[in-house]
Amino acid sequence: MEGIRANFLLPFPDFTLETALDLPGKGVTALFGHSGSGKTTLLRCIAGLERAPHGFLQIRGKLWQDSEQDFFLPTHQRLLGYVFQEASLFPHLNVRKNLEYGRKRSRFIHNPQGLEQAVELLGIGHLLERMPDKLSGGEKQRVAIARALAVSPQVLLMDEPLAALDLQRKQEILPFLTRLHNELAMPILYVTHSPEEVTQLADHLVVLQAGKVVVSGALAETLTRLDSPLAQGKEASTVLQVTVCGHEPEFHLSHVQFAGGILSLPYQQQTAIGTTLRLRVYARDVSITLQQAAQTSILNVLPATITGMAHDPEGRTMLRLNMGGEPLLSHITRKSASVLGLEKGMQVFAQIKATAIL
C-alpha cells in the first residue's frame, strides 16, 4: 500500500492521456517523453490541478481520486509538494515568507525541522530576506524546491524543474537534486525530456508517447529494453550502481565492483572505499570480443551474455547484454555483428572503453 497507483483517462482534442501505472513509493520516478507526450498533464492530474473525468489515484495508501465514487480531493487538501517549470515564487513575499507560506498551512508536519532542513539541503540560507526579483534563475528554482519540501509532502512532484534554466544553472541545481534523491524518503515524480537527467536522477522510469505509457519499470531494466525510445542511437546508455573497492594512485585508477565484475575508473581521490557510485555507460563505448584478448589496452573486459539484438536501418546493431544480472547495451556495426556471428544467448566479452560518473 506504500506505492502510487495512477489510472487516468483524459481525452484532449489532439490526444488522449491513458495511464494505468503502479509506481514505487520511494525513490525518483522519471516521467520521460517528448513535448506533447502528456507527461506534464499526467503530473497535473496527480496534483489535482487537472481533473481527469475517469481517474483512480491512490498515493501511499491514501485515496486522492476515484471517479467511480465521484471522489476528488482538491489540490489544497493533497499532501504534495509541486515544483513548476518556472519557479513561480510569490513576487510580493520575500524568500522566507515564500518558504513559510505552505508550511503555515500544513496541519500535519511530520518533521519539525523540515524548513531548516530544506533551507540547508538547497543552500539558500543566505537568501532568506531577499525578494524574488533579486534572485538569479537558479536561486529562484532552489527556493521553489525548498518551498515545496517545507510542507513535508507525501510525494514531491517536479515538472521539468531545470528546463527553463541555461546549462550553467542546470549544473548548479543538479547536485542539489542528487542530494534530494539521496537524503529524502518521500517518492519523487520527476517530469523531464532530458535523457541526461533521467540517467542522473531516476531509479524508475516511465516513458510516455502520445498520452500512453510505452515503458515502465526499474531504470536499468527500462533503459536497456531494445524497444524503449531511450535505447536508440548514439545517446543510448545504461546506468550501473557500483561500489568503490580499491584505489591505485600510482596509475591514477580506482576500482569499483558490481554484479558483473570489477571495473577500473579514473582515480576517485575524494571517494572512500565502500562508497556507492552511479556510472553511466554509453552503448557506443561498449564493444564485443569473442575471446578474452590476452593483450589489449582496454582495461575493462568482462564476460557477458547476449540477451537481445536489434538492427537499425543505418547499419548498426544494438546488443543487450547480461553481466552477472546487470543489463548493459552495446552499439556496434551490423558488419561486426555478422562477422563475429553474434546471436542471442552467446557468451562474449564486453570491452568497456569509458564510463561517466554521475
Added chain:
Amino acid sequence: MMLNDEDLGAILLTLKLASLVTAILLLVGTPIAWWLAHSGSRWKGIVGALVALPLVLPPAVLGFYLLVLMGPHGAVGQITKALGLGTLPFTFGGLVVASVIYSLPFVVQPLQNAFEAIGTRPLEVAATLRASPLDTFFTVVMPLARPGFLTASILGFAHTIGEFGVVLMVGGNIPDKTRVISMQIFNHVETGEYAQAHWLSAGMLVFSFAVLLLLYTLTPNPWRKR
C-alpha cells in the same frame, strides 16, 4: 470664503455619496470581475457587455430607465414598496443605487484586467501549498492585484463625483439629499451666479486633475515585470 452653506452641503453630500458608492462597488465589482476573468461560461460576453453598458449609454437614458424601474409602477419600485421602503427616486438611497450601476464598469474593468494579468499560475502554486481558494484570494490575489484595486477605487470614486445626467433624472435637486456638486454648479449657472459656479467648477477641475495625477504616478504595477 466664497462658498455658501448650500455649496458646502453639496460638497459633503457628494463626498458621502462617492465614499459609500465606492465601498459598495468594490464589494459588488470584485466577484463580478473575478468571474469575468476566470469563467469559461457562455454568459461571459453578455455579462461583460451589460457591465460595460454605462460607458456608452447616455446618462439620461440610463437615468430614465432607472427612474421608471424604481418608480411606484416599476418592478423595483413594487418590491421596495412591498418591503416598506417606499420608492427610491428622489432619495439619497436611489442616488446610491443609480451611481453604483453607473460607475460599475470603472471598477470592474481595472479589477478584471488585474486578475487576468495575475493569471492562473499563482493560484495553482497556492493550491499546492495548501491554501484554499478563499485563502488564496486574500493572501495572493489581493496583494498582487493591489494596483488594480487602487485604480478601481479611484476611478469609481472620481466617476461618481463627476456624474450629472443620472443624478438629474433619478435624484432631482433636493438640498442635502440629492443635490450634489454638479447639480449645485448647474443651479448657480441657471441663476447667473457665475462666481459661485467658478469656485465649485475650479475645485472639481483641481480634484479631477489630482486624482488622475495620483493614478498615473501609482501605476504601472511594480510587480508586472517578471
